[in-house]
Amino acid sequence: MFGYIKPNMGELKVREMELYKSVYCGICVTGGKTVSRLTRFLLSYDFVFMALLRLSLTGEEYFLRTGRCTYNPLRKKRIMNSNEALSYTSAAFAVLTYYKALDDINDSKGIAKLMKYLALPFFKRMKRKAEKLYIDLPGIISEPLMKLSELEKQNEESIDAVADCFGRLMAGILEKDISGAKNRIAKSCGYHMGRYIYILDACDDLDDDIESNNYNPLKKLYKDKNKLSEDFILMDTTLTDSMNAFMLSYSLCEEENIDIYNIIENIAFQGTKIVQYKVLNKKEDCQ
Amino acid sequence: MTDPYKVLGVSPNVTDEELKKAYRDLAKKYHPDAYTNNPLADLAQDKMKQINEAYDTVQKMRANGSSSYSNNNSSNGYSSNTTPQYARIRELINSSRFTEADILLENVPLTERGAEWCFLKGAVQLQKGWMFEARKNFEQASRMDPNNGEYKAALNNLNNTTNPNYNSINTQQCNACDLCAGLACADCLCNCC
Numbered sequence: 001m002f003g004y005i006k007p008n009m010g011e012l013k014v015r016e017m018e019l020y021k022s023v024y025c026g027i028c029v030t031g032g033k034t035v036s037r038l039t040r041f042l043l044s045y046d047f048v049f050m051a052l053l054r055l056s057l058t059g060e061e062y063f064l065r066t067g068r069c070t071y072n073p074l075r076k077k078r079i080m081n082s083n084e085a086l087s088y089t090s091a092a093f094a095v096l097t098y099y100k101a102l103d104d105i106n107d108s109k110g111i112a113k114l115m116k117y118l119a120l121p122f123f124k125r126m127k128r129k130a131e132k133l134y135i136d137l138p139g140i141i142s143e144p145l146m147k148l149s150e151l152e153k154q155n156e157e158s159i160d161a162v163a164d165c166f167g168r169l170m171a172g173i174l175e176k177d178i179s180g181a182k183n184r185i186a187k188s189c190g191y192h193m194g195r196y197i198y199i200l201d202a203c204d205d206l207d208d209d210i211e212s213n214n215y216n217p218l219k220k221l222y223k224d225k226n227k228l229s230e231d232f233i234l235m236d237t238t239l240t241d242s243m244n245a246f247m248l249s250y251s252l253c254e255e256e257n258i259d260i261y262n263i264i265e266n267i268a269f270q271g272t273k274i275v276q277y278k279v280l281n282k283k284e285d286c287q
Numbered sequence: 288m289t290d291p292y293k294v295l296g297v298s299p300n301v302t303d304e305e306l307k308k309a310y311r312d313l314a315k316k317y318h319p320d321a322y323t324n325n326p327l328a329d330l331a332q333d334k335m336k337q338i339n340e341a342y343d344t345v346q347k348m349r350a351n352g353s354s355s356y357s358n359n360n361s362s363n364g365y366s367s368n369t370t371p372q373y374a375r376i377r378e379l380i381n382s383s384r385f386t387e388a389d390i391l392l393e394n395v396p397l398t399e400r401g402a403e404w405c406f407l408k409g410a411v412q413l414q415k416g417w418m419f420e421a422r423k424n425f426e427q428a429s430r431m432d433p434n435n436g437e438y439k440a441a442l443n444n445l446n447n448t449t450n451p452n453y454n455s456i457n458t459q460q461c462n463a464c465d466l467c468a469g470l471a472c473a474d475c476l477c478n479c480c
Contacts, residue, residue, distance in 0.1 A: 199419075248322060248327070248331075252331060
């Protein structure tokens, strides 16, 4: 999807890095086997984070193996064995990608629209396979997205109201089949993660959207695009607020695996800050 | 009951000093004040209780019995110095009925919306996760009534939740450290698919 939520790799311990990479490889392999090979090319960091959260919240046991990968056969690496969290995450990713593609077609014009239209059957196949595995995923995902496009059509100006839809979407994905107090934690974590992704994406796309006259909830706040960077402080604050709220909720889930906890904390407090800084200051090449 | 040492995240052979430190860190992390206006406040309270009990048990087990850290739980209710108009709304917020509170708030005519209205609206929005507007409302409330401690506390609470250990991350410039992190990221990208 967007790939904003990633760790500050330099601050991870070696074994945490290994675990993180193994989840990445695990989703890639599992998604390729159970859902569609297409997911292997489209996979984003956000869903690695989602898989880590699922692992943490469901308390599922995981195992790592050492193996080679078809796409990079020269080097052996650690890969997480297929498990429920991984296959669920890649299925959710497949369904979301399909609906995003559908949405993109409506937004674009001309030759781009045609290209996207031609790619749609592949996405549809991917979605159908995912649907077979988890029957209620399309419902969870399409409902908030429909609400979202409705708000976009009405030119909604409250950033919270539009981000709310995407927040609820992620919350819906994350909370599925988790019960009790953990369910509430999952909902809150998912909500703030979705809200964060949506707002940061809106900031990232603002320039393009102003140029092409597409919808963007920030347009009203930032009519004059020359003074963007100073005014983005407001967005920076609200994004940081969301990640703080995320971490407050997550720290209640009593994760005993310290590696997973550290990776998630690293992402919430450090990794996202770096991405945030780069997006809001348009410094793509710094790092 | 679970192993109290496990709850505190220490091994049974730590010194009293380390134990105290572990307890203080946890108590700070899960302190009810950090979760004011948070929908998961009750879970945090449970956790806090668990930590307190574990600490008490360990203290008793160690038969030191000298210093028992007393935890001053501050009350988080919305009850202080309210005008009657908002009493009902505060009641609803306290019993977690936010939708109803929001409807009542929306029914207040525009001209009568003062500092307290902004504050309560902010509290409802914070529960929903609408951080942007919640912050705006809290700021508005403190601007309209700068002497009110309650409004200031709500705003401070938003600012203080940042984990202090990470405030010093330097994202301002591209230094050697960033370069390393960048290379690590790039390396990861190369290897991951």
